[in-house]
Amino acid sequence: MRRRTPAAALAAALTTVVLTLAGCGGSPAKPQPAAAAGSAAPSPGSPPAPSTPGSTPPGSSAPAAPAQVNGNPGGRASVPAEARAVDTSKPTRVVGTGTPGSCTSEAVVSAVGAGGIITFNCGPDLVTITMKATAKVKNVQGAKIVLDGGGKVTLSGEGRRRILYMNTCDKNQGWTTSHCQDQDHPSLTVQNLAFADGNSTGDTTEGGGGGAIFVRGGRFKVVNSRFVRNRCDQTGPDLGGAAIRVLSQYHNQPVYVVGSTFGGASGQGGVCANGGALSSIGVSWVVLNSVLSYNSAVGKGANPARGGTPGGGSGGAIYCDGNLFTVRLAGTLVEQNKANEGGGAVFFVSNDRTGTMSIESSTLRKNPSAGFETPGFPGIYFLGARPPSVSSSTLTR
Structure with missing residues (x-):
């Protein structure tokens, strides 16, 4: 959480860079003008088209709506066992009794507070549950909390509130250890x-x-899930994560994000001061076979905030800060994200220069940084132990 502004002038990065070997570039960058985003083909994992009312012939049964498919269909990264979906065939509790109307905000809040493996029974079609309150994990309610929407459930914050909250250091949710x-x-x-x-x-x-x-x-982990149109404060030097913000994980084990979509289409991305999709301090991430697109870091003034500015504007998709942590992107598409300051795709600052980053079999393209980025790594601002390791991946403007 120290100095974020770029170092003295260095040679500008190449306009288009295709990286297949580790160890290229990595010096702090000279401020660079925003690159034009241009046009692009639709991203993998775009929201499914709505069904057409009245399309079922009279007298026939309406087919169940197909479950949503998320993430990067072209991603081939191996998923370790601990990052895979949890078996929810024997749920602890079920939200709903088979109809959309039975799947309420109150039922979700109650289920999350009670803990255990939670599934949904809201009928055969896609359903949106409008949350009237934030669902909060109670730390005393067991070791495992799983929410499985079966690919058919959307939880909506109505643009008014956070949807889900877990904090082991919040005494209001039960403080269960002396080292929360x-x-x-x-x-x-x-x-x-x-x-x-x-x-x-x-x-x-x-x-x-x-x-x-x-x-x-x-x-914490995320599997086959979608995040659209989420928001957090639009100013501030270090807050972030329009979709997800994580502070602290046990023994610095990583947060896994697998086969998931953040944004996915124009107008669907997250917006925050920093980290239009993901944000953390001192937390490691492994992002596999996912899509992060059309997210924005809209703060101004970087971190620490320049004089006369509120601060922020870094990490269009991902904002990571702290000391010893790692970020790994594999089988992942990161495109059409933007930052008002540094790192249109990823902002990574390890204050003590111990952190590392790797990019494997991934594509990062059209992620403009209006302020600064690291030469040789379009869309990335990086300060760490050594330049990001890049293999079988493409990074372009």
Whole structure:
């Protein structure tokens, strides 16, 4: 959380860079003008087209709506066992009794507070549950909390509130150890679920951020899920994560994001001061076979904030800060994200220069940084132990 402004003038990065070997570039960058985003083909993982009313012939049964498919269909990164979806065939509790009307905000809040493996029974079609309150994990309710929407459930914050919250250091949710910032429980998994229109603007708990989901402590992972139109405060030098904000994970084990979509189409991305999709301090990430697109970091003034500015504007898709942490992108598409300051795709600053980053079998393209980025790594601003490791990947403007 120290100096974020670029170093003295260096040679500008190439206009188009295709990287297939590790160890290229990596010096702090000279401020660069924003590159034109241009046009692009639709991203993989775009929201499914709505069904047409009345399309079922009279007298026949309406077919069940297909489950949403998320992530990068071209991603081929191997997914370790601990990052895969949890078996929810024997749920602890079920939200709903088979109809959309039975799937209420109150039922979701109650289920999350009670913990365990939670599934949904809202009928055969896609359903949106409008959350009237934030669902909060109670730390005393067991070691495992799983929300599985079956690919048909969207939780909406109405553009008014955060959707899901877990904080092992929040005594209001039960303080279960003397070392709340580094405990192995609860373990929270969200899978086969969508989060839309979450908004944590004005919520200063733990520094703010996390428009859809805020997590501190325990363990957390995301599998086959979608995040659209989420928001958090638009100014501030270090807050972020329009979709997800994470502080602290047990023994610095990574947050896994697998087969998931953040944005996915124009107008669907997240917006925050920093980290239009993901944001963290001192937390490691492994992002596999996912799509992060059309997200924006809209703050102004970087970190620390330049004089006369409110600060922020870095990490169009991902904003990572702290000391020892890692970021790994594999089988992942990152495109059409933008930052008012540094790192249109990824902003990575390891204050003590111990952090590392790797990019494998991924594509990063058209992620303009209006302020600064690291030469040789379009869309990335990086300060760490060594230049990012890049293999079988393409990085272009």
